[in-house]
Amino acid sequence: MSENSSPGLTAANTTPPAAPASESILGKIADQARHAGTHAAELAGEVSHDAQTRAASFAGEVADRVGTVAETGKTSFAEQLGDAAKAIHRAGEQLEGHQDWLAHLVARGADEIDALAITLRTNDMPGLLGKVNDLARRQPAVFVGAAMALGFAAVRIGKVAVAGASRADLPNMPEVPHGPR
Numbered sequence: 001m002s003e004n005s006s007p008g009l010t011a012a013n014t015t016p017p018a019a020p021a022s023e024s025i026l027g028k029i030a031d032q033a034r035h036a037g038t039h040a041a042e043l044a045g046e047v048s049h050d051a052q053t054r055a056a057s058f059a060g061e062v063a064d065r066v067g068t069v070a071e072t073g074k075t076s077f078a079e080q081l082g083d084a085a086k087a088i089h090r091a092g093e094q095l096e097g098h099q100d101w102l103a104h105l106v107a108r109g110a111d112e113i114d115a116l117a118i119t120l121r122t123n124d125m126p127g128l129l130g131k132v133n134d135l136a137r138r139q140p141a142v143f144v145g146a147a148m149a150l151g152f153a154a155v156r157i158g159k160v161a162v163a164g165a166s167r168a169d170l171p172n173m174p175e176v177p178h179g180p181r
Contacts, residue, residue: 078120
């Protein structure tokens with residue numbers, strides 16, 4: 001072989017014989033790769049859209065269920081408040097004639113509780129939350145005081161509920177060994 005010759009090249013033919021076939025194969029592979037990439041992008045878009053649709057649907061269902069539970073709890077709480085207001089009114093009536101000033105304060109408190117019960121019955125949850133938000137912005141001290149009072153009331157109710165429960169009603173707690181091991 002001479003210095004200028006390379007394998008596969010002859011004096012009559014200066015281009016490799018397989019070059020057009022390899023370019024054609026590379027072109028086909030590139031086209032298939034582009035097509036596969038486009039198809040994969042389309043599938044990814046469809047999957048993403050489907051996931052977003054399902055997530056939005058699930059979030060809507062959860063919001064509906066939470067709203068239903070909250071509405072049921074709100075109605076039950078409003079009924080309990082109404083019953084408490086009636087009981088407080090009766091207690092205030094018993095004070096009349098003996099301690100009128102205290103009877104007046106008790107009656108005002110019962111009226112406020114009854115007004116709260118009516119507000120709960122007549123408003124939906126978003127409306128109630130908006131009113132609480134407005135109160136917190138307009139009168140933060142009243143809001144904090146009311147939140148503390150509700151917290152204390154919840155603790156008292158919890159203590160009464162636990163005190164009235166039997167040992168079998170309480171959850172079982174594992175025994176913790178005391179002293180050195």
